[in-house]
Amino acid sequence: MKAIVIGSGIGGLFSAGILSEKGYDVVIYEKLAFPGGRFTNLEYRGFQLTTGALHMIPHGSRGPFAGMLRKLGADVEIVDSAPEATALYNGEVYEVVSDSFPILTVMKFAWEVFKEKIFRKEKSLWDMVSGFDPFTKKFTRAFCGWSLSILPEDMPFSRMKKIYDMVRRYRGPGIPIGGCRAVIDSLIEVLESNGVKIFLKHPVERIITDGSIVRGVEVKGERIESDVVVSDIGHSLTAGLTQSEDYMSWVENLIPSRGIKISVAVKEPFVGHTGVMFTLDTERISGMNEVTQADENLAPGGYHLVMTHQPVITSNVRYEINLGLKDLKKLMGDREYEILAIQSYSGDWPVNRVSAGRDVGFRTPFENLVVVGDGAKEDGIEVEGIAVGVVRAMEEL
Amino acid sequence: MLYITESCVGCAQCMFACRKGAIEVEGKAIIDNDVCSECMRCRDYCPLDAIRIVSE
Numbered sequence: 001m002k003a004i005v006i007g008s009g010i011g012g013l014f015s016a017g018i019l020s021e022k023g024y025d026v027v028i029y030e031k032l033a034f035p036g037g038r039f040t041n042l043e044y045r046g047f048q049l050t051t052g053a054l055h056m057i058p059h060g061s062r063g064p065f066a067g068m069l070r071k072l073g074a075d076v077e078i079v080d081s082a083p084e085a086t087a088l089y090n091g092e093v094y095e096v097v098s099d100s101f102p103i104l105t106v107m108k109f110a111w112e113v114f115k116e117k118i119f120r121k122e123k124s125l126w127d128m129v130s131g132f133d134p135f136t137k138k139f140t141r142a143f144c145g146w147s148l149s150i151l152p153e154d155m156p157f158s159r160m161k162k163i164y165d166m167v168r169r170y171r172g173p174g175i176p177i178g179g180c181r182a183v184i185d186s187l188i189e190v191l192e193s194n195g196v197k198i199f200l201k202h203p204v205e206r207i208i209t210d211g212s213i214v215r216g217v218e219v220k221g222e223r224i225e226s227d228v229v230v231s232d233i234g235h236s237l238t239a240g241l242t243q244s245e246d247y248m249s250w251v252e253n254l255i256p257s258r259g260i261k262i263s264v265a266v267k268e269p270f271v272g273h274t275g276v277m278f279t280l281d282t283e284r285i286s287g288m289n290e291v292t293q294a295d296e297n298l299a300p301g302g303y304h305l306v307m308t309h310q311p312v313i314t315s316n317v318r319y320e321i322n323l324g325l326k327d328l329k330k331l332m333g334d335r336e337y338e339i340l341a342i343q344s345y346s347g348d349w350p351v352n353r354v355s356a357g358r359d360v361g362f363r364t365p366f367e368n369l370v371v372v373g374d375g376a377k378e379d380g381i382e383v384e385g386i387a388v389g390v391v392r393a394m395e396e397l
Numbered sequence: 398m399l400y401i402t403e404s405c406v407g408c409a410q411c412m413f414a415c416r417k418g419a420i421e422v423e424g425k426a427i428i429d430n431d432v433c434s435e436c437m438r439c440r441d442y443c444p445l446d447a448i449r450i451v452s453e
Binding site for chain 1: 404406407408409410412413414422423424425438441442443444445
């Protein structure tokens with residue numbers, strides 16, 4: 001049996017791993033000159049910046065993502081963050097633990113969860129926290145921005161509850177030693193030993209369909225037959241490759257989430273720990289991390305690497321960047337810092353190909369074509385949702 | 398010379414790929430064609446096919 005994987009992002013590599021273990025003959029076609037998609041390193045002046053992700057695994061060594069790495073035999077060292085998170089609020093830094101929230105808020109939350117269970121009335125996360133204390137409201141906004149690149153107004157509470165339960169179960173983030181690229185390199189090593197072939201600079205030009213099944217793909221004008229096709233490029237681009245009108249109209253309203261990442265060099269530690277620092281006093285920046293706290297080799301000697309993340313709220317990206325830069329200036333005060341790169345994510349190179357809470361699943365109108373990656377996540381933050389989605393999709397094939 | 402199309406979202410991968418330092422990014426990529434040697438390495442890193450070449 002032959003399987004073709006379109007795209008070598010995390011979803012594509014995980015799928016190739018599972019399929020090769022099942023005995024499939026797997027070939028991956030990657031359009032770009034490097035593997036890893038939005039989850040790999042970009043070296044810049046000795047700093048290991050990234051194509052997208054923030055060198056963090058949302059649930060560290062305990063979550064579904066790390067579980068998938070272990071299952072496939074990919075050897076990656078993940079340093080679990082301690083503390084998991086702090087919050088910068090009214091100029092003070094607080095460790096975020098369940099005690100950080102007023103008891104009244106905790107009780108109201110329990111009551112809201114209970115009501116949701118009983119009455120099943122759909123509310124947004126923001127409606128749900130509107131009666132809470134100011135810290136909890138600002139923290140909710142920062143958490144949504146950092147973890148999901150969305151506003152709490154756009155997040156259905158029922159979906160958020162699932163993410164909340166995952167955080168309770170698997171705890172907070174971790175940092176892979178070597179950054180995102182270490183994960184990709186390790187996965188590729190496993191795949192190659194399983195006989196998987198990866199072709200870089202090989203864009204798939206067409207998915208060849210026949211009724212409700214897929215026959216293969218066309219690459220560089222050549223027809224390549226396959227029993228199964230896994231697409232890691234999201235539903236919209238996949239639908240375009242099939243040229244199926246039905247599929248294209250089904251996915252035309254999918255909304256990607258947009259974000260801006262600012263990578264900053266500092267000489268003195270700013271975050272000061274391996275976790276996330278949520279920023280509650282800002283206009284746009286939701287939070288930041290300092291991954292050099294876990295792996296000093298992610299920056300040249302004498303420097304720390306700070307990465308901030310913010311959702312994009314208006315349609316004017318330049319305006320959003322300026323607000324982020326203003327936030328950064330305010331946060332840094334009179335400290336010395338240097339901006340290494342400002343990277344924006346939207347359209348066909350977004351934070352998530354489908355916004356959190358609006359995922360449409362892995363199925364397509366074609367029996368042997370599935371979509372994986374951030375365009376077809378299951379509930380779960382970022383790459384954790386990708387890992388869960390891949391497991392579901394591969395069970396189906 | 399090279400130019401950047403409307404599909405650029407500003408992910409900056411071209412900036413990192415460029416060995417001449419001819420690209421700056423803030424919201425969108427901007428190419429300094431006086432510095433660019435047209436090696437086209439940036440195009441291999443652009444996920445959106447947003448870099449095009451035109452003859453003068």
